[in-house]
Amino acid sequence: MNNEQKKYNTRGMGEGNFVVGIDTGGTYTDAVLMDYQSRRVIASHKTLTTHENLSISIIKALKALEIKDRSRVRQVGISSTLATNAIAQGRTGNVALLLIGYDQDFLQEYKLDTKLPTKNIAYFQGGHTPQGIEQAPLDEKSITHWVKHHEDQVDAFAISSYFSPLNPDHEEKAFEIIQRVSSLPVVMGHQLSTKIDSIKRAATACLNASLVIVMQNFIKAVKISMAQQGINAPLMIVKGDGTLMPCEIAMQKPVETILSGPAASAIGGRFLSGRNSGVIFDVGGTTTDIALMENGNMKISENGTKVGTVVTAVKAVNFRTACLGCDSAITFKKGNIVTIGPEKVISLSSLAWHHPKVADEIQALEKKPVLSWRATDLEYWVMSGTVPGKDQHRLNETHKKVLEFLTGTPRCLTSIISHTGCHHPIQLNAARLIEQGIIERATLTPTDLLHSTGDIHLWNAEAARTVTTRAAEMNLKNPATFAGEILDQVVCTMAREVIIFLACQNDKSSLPDAIGDVWGKFFMEHTLTKSHPLMSVSISSRLPIIGIGGPAEYFAARVAQRLNTELILPPNAEVANAAGAVAGAISMEKEALIFMKEQDEKVQFILQIKGLPPESFEEEEQAVARAIPIIKEHAIAKALDAGAVLPQVSLHEVIDASVHRLTAMAVGNPDLSTAQTIKIINN
């Protein structure tokens, strides 16, 4: 059985430029080698992600592509949930946030300080007014003093000053001060966002600062992996809106990569399917992500991306996540209730495939007498991390025994309990070790059920069949229909999520997140289960379902059927995320802000462009006329710099209350043959 899921397509080995796409951070790390022009996937590979060191799985996946002519690889693209994971798991740096000209009382009065992702906040005098006029001079002395005293307690600094999009002067001055006294990374709010919202800007700056080191280490590791494989090509990273940025920019603005997964899968889905409209339905190990693409455009969330409880000013694709994937734990509860997710575990069939000893033990269950069956027979624990030094003292004797027992091999929970002299799993008191990812659980999952029904063939199918039958018998269910029933429950949940997602797209009155009231539930239930004897209730999606991800075929087909719509399954759907990491365009923006300023009885219009000194005009029209060619030129230069070929520039105009905002956006495909293209442009 070839479980490393290698696929070759020999037809594409002819002319053209190769690109390599990598998707990492989730359950699997996927790599894909593509011919860019023909969109043909030449080779692809899926391997389990090594979360403690992502580069191990990246090297493994790259190697497995067996790229023959490495000099023809023109670009490597990465889509990674690295930043999101780091935030969720608290593995980010410790940031000091300097707020300039913010009203501390006001923040506390409205509980706005709780929206900031750090407790380490210092307030300084300074900041500007809604007309960009200095509201108070910058307290440079206090900043110098404070930074000197806190430098050794943090990993990075973030600065945000009041109304900095209109006048970044105080952020820039504070930046220089910090750079004089410290060598730590410093992030300025206005560099990441010019949204008029001091709280979202501060939150974004703070998150970004906490990720700078994480991202730098990651990119270094990827570059080393590439070098080891003899690949010498520009490295691009996917942003939350699905476009690509060079890794040098990603190191400065790592926050822009948060939630890039759904964008990459959607772009990959579009690229591989050739379809421009549809519901992108991405079934992963932990979650199912739903996004919308209309006429080739991804819908971008206007409200700012949320990470955990923190609302940022980062642009990302508007999507909905259901905490339900193929490796979601299936749990049996009292009253015949089965729940699936939200916890992500290892599938037993996968564990059995990776550990022959586990496979043997599971096979032995066939012969175990019924009377001695235990629920814990169907749960294994795996050691997947080490206890950090500072937490060692928290471990009790039982914990130490468990960890020692797990060293080197997964163990069945039944034997862990007896080894430690306990009677019930609760006595092990291991919830914290599991939460921290030191111990990983392996239980029955949808992946196992799909193996038992013969719908997928990745891991140990025999073990899957045994655990499925055993689970059915233990929970007094009919083994013949058991798998089908639970998978049906998964499909219903997924279909409901798609309905809620689509319903909310065109509704500004903001529907609640869940289906309420009795009638609402009635209609939803009968839409999904089609079980009413007298009526058929149905909801139809006007857009096709584009299935992406490993087991997309099974679930996407059934969800499409429930929603009475077409299913589109692009070729190589299982590696669409990785394809999305190279299929995106390079997009660079340059913004101009124009606003009114009254000083000395005179009305002026100020033109503020990041990186340029402000200019003033008597008429607003003059400022606009001056701004347009400048930002267009800058956007094109930035896009060329980032490696785009022949970027096309478009202009977007928004009135933001008292601020007139002009954005030039230059978009172009990545330049895959650097030398030649530059010649063309020079001509």
Next chain:
Amino acid sequence: MSKLMGKLAEAVIEGDLDDVVELTERAIEKEMDVAEIMNDGLLAGMDIVGQRFKVGDMFIPEVLGCAQAMKGAMEVLKPLLAQSDIKSSGKFMIATVKGDLHDIGKNLVAMLFEGSGFDVIDLGIDISVEDILKAVKEHKPDILGLSALLTTTMPKMAETINALNEAGIRDQVKVLVGGAPVTKIWADEIGANAYASNAAAAVEKGREMLAA
């Protein structure tokens, strides 16, 4: 509706301060419910005033008279209102923006809001963005009404909205704009929650916004 309430409503429409106060006092003596006096007498009268004003049957000076009369009755009712369980409809703050000295329209709106059971904070005229924000911080209104009668002061409304945006509390305060040169298009452009062309409509919008 009792005869007395009918008379009270009529007195409000007439804008007869003395009559309104007297009728209100009589209703209190008869131990009528405060809510009944408010709804069936005073507000019923103000509703008709609002409607007539809207269609041009009444003019601002008359409406102001009505609102004054209503205010007089409210003074009488105040001690009872405090005891009763009638809830405030919400907190409404209003200001005429910096550089603008017009206050008739603003006063009318304030009075109608007060008559509709809102707690009203009237900041006055010629109020700077900074002072509006200070007052928002102090009072935490549900709705902020901004009035401008000059095209040259209208930009101050936009500036106030951006000040709320920057403070990070835009989603916690509804902004209602009005005044002769202000239009629905302008209100939408600067991102106000609502626009009202007259005082009666302002109260309607206010109620709608808080109900949503």
